[in-house]
Amino acid sequence: MGKTIEEIASELGVSVTTVRLVLLGKARQYRISKQTEERIKNYTEEHGYQINHTARSLRLQRTDSLALIVPRLSNHFFAALAEQLEIRCRDAGLQLFISCCYDNPATQLQLIQNFRQRNIDGLFVVPSNQSIPPKAAQLFNQRMVLLDRDFGFADYPIIITDNQNSSQQLARTLHSHAANRGIDPSFLFIAGNPEMPSIASRLTSFQAALAEVKLASNNLQIRTAPRNGFSEGMEAMSEFLRTNNHLPSALVTSSIPLFEGALHALREHHGLVPKDMLLATFDDHTMLDFLPNPLCSVRQDSTYMVNAAFAEMEQLIAGVNQPERHIAAMTLISRNMD
Amino acid sequence: MGKTIEEIASELGVSVTTVRLVLLGKARQYRISKQTEERIKNYTEEHGYQINHTARSLRLQRTDSLALIVPRLSNHFFAALAEQLEIRCRDAGLQLFISCCYDNPATQLQLIQNFRQRNIDGLFVVPSNQSIPPKAAQLFNQRMVLLDRDFGFADYPIIITDNQNSSQQLARTLHSHAANRGIDPSFLFIAGNPEMPSIASRLTSFQAALAEVKLASNNLQIRTAPRNGFSEGMEAMSEFLRTNNHLPSALVTSSIPLFEGALHALREHHGLVPKDMLLATFDDHTMLDFLPNPLCSVRQDSTYMVNAAFAEMEQLIAGVNQPERHIAAMTLISRNMD
DNA sequence: ATGAAAGCGCTAACAA
């Protein structure tokens, strides 16, 4: 297809160095004669030249590309994160490769090996369990940045969100909303996979905050699920409705897909979502606007995460190895709350 | 980092061919002695071996990787498409590289050149204008499959959705819903960038279907926007509210982000979304469940698209060049319609 | 049953 430097050189009867120098715009610097420069420029303008990045990579032992592994792109938060990180990388002249592992550790490990074999310079990863980070770090010679889930490694750079604080704030907000209306509050908290540190943190902090305001513990019911998906939300809510006579005054979910599923089940079994039922979920989405209910959501700061993650990666690539831990603040968003 | 075949060979005092044969599991076939086979296997089990894909690619003139360029990943339809296509590629042993171009032709062209330089084997692309396909096809030696937008090229394989049919169906459904209730229907259609063939097709087919049922043309108001985004939806709706005294009985948008924006503006300027206002949008999303209104959405069949696109790519890679045009059916989804 | 060597296209060090 495209001509190689060698081909151009031989066709013009000059050396590869000369062609290279012109192509790199260093003709002046190395005092290539105006005439040869012109000839080469004319040639490439006519025939085009596309550098062969594969050959370059092999020679330089560097591919100028990074990879990101997220659970799913159909989760809006991760899609937004991926989109922003890709832009950040592109602006720095790096290619970002994006892949989904569906929170399957085997798939994730396979992806990591694959990226390693393709000589990716560095890896951003949302680990699907605690065995992943050390393996990935070794394969990538420490050029790895962890995202979103803190399995307790201090040796690797990591960017997480402040689930603890925001969850406590959320609990207090919901509790006082009920109190202000003279309602005896009862909560249903549906949590996705509690083995994920982010989910566990959301759940335990929520419990702790309610304990602080002396909520009777039987006024908080908890359902956990193996995943943060739509069907798990449906299932959890259906189970609750089967085994309880009264609806909770407030519903809280640890992710949007769970929230969607829970409301879907509620509507199916119960005809509708009661207008005054207090709703809350982690993560935010424009479409939450569609609900008439009082509603609290917690927005993650993906921009902060992307910037911090990329900065850490730059450090690692530059050879600096001082892993830092970044905690992104979260924002409580209220809708129809008074 | 990882050992090379050469290193392994020299450390064990055998030739690269021998090592390779064992690594490829062809030891038997080429009658490598059990003993050498064992030694090599032991060695690689202990030290690990990761093939250098860059070197392999350079030698084979093939990277076993494909690329997909979509407008945005934060658009759920494209995120789902990307996710599914990635799985399809992975299952076939290919790596899929996913990138967003924000419907900016310059960005898209840059991405295409970048992928070309990285020797990607083939390209899936949602073209952002009519100048892209021929350029991309040339750079990728015809190994290109177009998605979602039909700019009228017959020479390239393309997978689109049946906007025409579904839009007509949608128009008839909305019209008869109003008729059944004895309402004199008035429509507001907000269309994103009508230079995109998919959008244009949705709009013109909708108009045509209403003309067929003899709707007075002043009962259909049309607003077009430069993009399919949230803010464009807001802007279009705000403008409508400023210049009209009455709300339309039905609102139709050509994409979900427009829909979100339009409802947001409606709520801001008008306090709420009237309960009986008939809503409709192209593309579907679980969260549309949240709305109490009668609502029609049109779901695209991303699975069909992915399968057709991948099959076409396989053909191209196999050297067959018989570009086909695939049209995916769409499904009308009704909520609260009676 | 195993080895040697060329070459993919590029970069960088050295030569002239």
Place this chain on the structure above:
DNA sequence: TTGTTAGCGCTTTCAT
């Protein structure tokens, strides 16, 4: 001011 060459790690052909 320009040219020559080694080598990145792999695959493949041809020799033993």
